[in-house]
Amino acid sequence: MTEARVAMIRERLEQAFAPVELEVVDDSHRHRGHPGARDGRGHFQVRIVSPAFAGMSRLARHRAVYEAMGALMQTDIHALNIEAVSENDS
Template identity: 75%
Template sequence: MSLPKEARVAAIRDALEAAFTPSELEVRDDSHRHAGHAGARDGRGHFDVRIVSKAFAGMTPLARHRAVYAALGDLMTTDIHALSIRAEG
């Protein structure tokens, strides 16, 4: 079951903070830019994440993205339709 729209950014932020203790974290809801998009009809949102964490040091970009997806867990299937990630170590 998905969260109310206004709670999604907070849930994403909470999950990423718990997993990575970032020194910088920006989470933006870009869902309004995709209104009417076929993939957004199910109610899930489009988000942009910029995260800086020592946890990413030595990881490839692909490994960083996989780590972010893992940290978000069920949110990826219940609340997030598309996710733009900029993860730095």
């Protein structure tokens, strides 16, 4: 299931931002027993570099990533650690 979740996250980010660099890490195993993980949703880290983030504040970048995740935030993702940068920031 975790590989499928990582694939879904990657697909949505690739479609929304055409990244030049994208890393998605499933950290769910590190959060077993955590109250937020009891419902089966996962913990993930994302590092994404995209020209789409140029001129955006950090908050705006995070909001854009959450928007791209859509319903996955309610069904598959409990926590999402985001590092979103433009090519000039990396």
